[in-house]
Amino acid sequence: MMEYNFRDIEKKWQQRWVEQKTYRVSEDTKRKKFYVLNMFPYPSGAGLHVGHPLGYIASDIYARYKRLQGFNVLNPMGYDAYGLPAEQYAIQTGQHPEVTTVENINRYREQLDKIGFSFDWNREVRTCDPAYYHWTQWAFQRMFNSFYCNKCQSAQPIERLISHFEEKGTEGLDVAQTEELSFTAAEWRAMDEKQKSDTLMNYRIAFMGETMVNWCPKLGTVLANDEVVDGVSVRGGYPVEQKKMRQWCLRVSAYAQRLLDGLDTIDWSDSIKETQRNWIGRSEGTEVRFQIAGTDETFTIFTTRADTMFGVTFMVLAPESELVDKVTTAEQKAEVEKYLTYVKGRTERERQIDHKVTGVFTGSYAINPFTGEKNPIWISEYVLAGYGTGAIMAVPAHDSRDYAFARHFGLPIIPLIEGADVSEESYDAKEGIVTNSPRKDATPYCDLSLNGLTVKEAIAATKKYVEGHNLGRVKVNYRLRDAIFSRQRYWGEPFPVYYKNGIPQMVPEECLPIMLPEVDKFLPTETGEPPLGNATRWAWDEVNRKIVDNTLIDQKAVFPIELYTMPGFAGSSAYYLRYMDPHNDQALLSTEAANYWQNVDLYVGGSEHATGHLIYSRFWNKFLFDLGVSVKEEPFQKLINQGMIQGRSNFVYRIKDTNTFVSYGLKDQYDVTPIHVDVNIVTNDQLDLKAFKAWRPEYNTAEFILEDGKYICGWAIEKMSKSMYNVVNPDMIVERFGADTLRLYEMFLGPVEQSKPWDTNGIDGCHRFLKKVWSLFFDKDGKLALTDAEPSRDELRSLHKLIKKVSEDIENFSFNTSVAAFMICLNELASLKSRNRAIAEQLAVLMAPFTPHLSEELWEATGHETSVCDAQWPQLCEDYLKEDSMKMMVAFNGKARFPMEFPVGTEQQTIIDAALADPQSKKWTEGFSVVKVIVVPGKMINVVLKPAK
């Protein structure tokens, strides 16, 4: 008996695909392109579990479907190969990260190959490959040599800015910048080289800046926020402090508005667009200047609530603000110093976790330009130096933080909105009618009155007044920060930068890439320099234009090279462009390739990258778009966020202090401890006792209290992880059921976007289905059992229903329902006893995106010589979908009662008459009169009744 032998079939076709280069693609201007892309994986040491391929399978189905529709489909894959785990492993074992990374990549590749993807492996990229990071370095240099022009909203060569300085200084400048500088052409020309370099850093898109970081002196490295808990490092428990450090940064904030606007042009889920909008955090407000009482000095605050000008009762500065020194009076100096010391000792983390109300009075006052009142100036950590101007006006009645502060320090609270009760808490809502602005008892100070206006109107009126009276300006602020672009790590892209007299210089473009040097230790140096400080060959010979030994520094023209490396997102920001032309050694990609492939039509990946990779990539692409390298402003037209596959853990229950395990149903009668048990020795929650005893030595002598002769395990949905013993490996599934079954089942589990648990038990259904498909084509002896008769109308209807459903479902990414549709169709064919060749062939094509190996085999068996990949997606003929008759439900007052059948196309009135005339209707209509009848063709005849009098 010849059964569905998936092992041989899958091996055969996977080999043939390689031999015949089935998935090789090239630019073909005669065909329309379609670019499908998955977020490339970081090859971790743990290998793939069953959750990882979910998105790859979904996009592979889409890619294959598009190909069957005649598109020239680009569906590449590669590796995000730089990353922390490999480096940590290197530090612990001395194993070079490259070795581990390559091992892991090979393992991934092996696992991926078994699942039957249509990737064009010829286009593989690895971020750690010098031929790849050449272009990461190149892009960085271009960013370094660019500034952002606000007027033309695009990146421009830095030379243009320099000539502007030469001619006019900063006059008439409207560009993105770290801080607003002001100098004349003469002043610019008077600057020395170092000063000019420092000044330009204020404008470059890739620039060197001073920023606050978590610094751990004992570990000699910067730590990310999640590597610090309660002020100490997670690894080692060493204290962590806030430190200002020089770092390379990318001026992502310059693109804030374009990043925001672009969201309206792309086909992403509303939730992820919203996340990005929040992250960019555009806020329209007003900057207002306050005069420091008794001086000529002023300072500027930012507010979105210009309507609350008359409710200001104090001012607050960020502790890091440069104003602090200026406004602190002699009497308050000691207090202020004490407070600043306290704040300095607080880590970022502590400030985030507990929002203690703390602060100190500076001794100075600011004059409110609307009331003339003197408001005390305080310092508090709740005001952040990095947002707005680092100074605020406090309106405790209408801001909860100001309110808490006012209550704590006994400062006045003036309500400004009619009916707002501020006795217990502030009234933060931006609605209501403004009052007290100005207060009735106040001496008139300015001619602005907001009383009687709505909040919205009051804000607009105040803005107008501020601009008209030169008190400040209308300003848009963004929450989006510039990205810190350097890491004190080894395993990352080196910077193509060297330092000449402390001034960063770009290595000439023709000399790229600068290769990551060898080191003997992956830790920081003894003097606290990053790991690259251990490299002996890490100096730049400017004359011979090559990397040379460090010992030559200080001789002639040899200079130290940057010791920082780039962060993870550097390599992953433009990889989708490189896939278009992966072997090009002259450019990131050719113009031809860029013009043909344009951008990614469909991008699949996790939503956890919403505020990381997906922002950086969009930024990077926009920059390259400004350079004319990328031809589309947005890199990813449509985005699908696949859900996580969770683990389904199993538990056994050990009676305390014994080696006896009690079955789930009886566990409440004992004092038990639940213990995770390997899900691979449990079937349908029933424990394999033998396998359990063999699982670990201590369970060798285990005894069991069973129910109905079985040991039933408890279960829970948790993250899939080794420690929960709920990891299911795709190789194991492929070995037992085949890749096609795995693909089908992963899709059948539920909607791609949704998180759902993996439960191996359900896979049988999909496997059985494929066996049934096999036996539709072949008899018991393995002979093709199809007939060449004309297909019947019923067969054709079943097929075309399937074509319609599957085509729609794939377009909508609703793969679980298309799998169900396959099963329904097969059942229909079985009940029709259909073995029609024409129908069966079409079924094989429809299934090809889901089960490519099986479809290839069936396609070949039905006498085709080409790959099923080059078949044509079946044409839908609506004609076959028409039923001869339609079944409709007769309902009375919305309640369905009995079915009736009518020939297709029956007149509405005929239907109504027939329904009312039906003897069964009498039961419901007696004693009632008919108000109206609603006919939903093919579904429902609803008779609306009311009692007859």
Next chain:
RNA sequence: GCCGAAAUGGUGGAAUGGUAGACACGAGGGACUUAAAAUCCCUUGGCCAUUACGGCUGUGUGGGUUCGAGUCCCACUUUCGGUACCA
């Protein structure tokens, strides 16, 4: 706190405002078999009824719109994501 998504049988999940629970798993019963596996058939939301038929109830909670609501509107509860002194 704010933003977003969700809540349907024992389980995963279906349902353009029109017979809720498609499809599958599991469970129960049966056929075949010495037996097991495999395969096939029947039942399977709950409650009541059953020699016929059937009836009631049911999509997190409470309201509303509608002839008709899982679906639309309002309020709430819970869960999961994201984010957080952003003025």
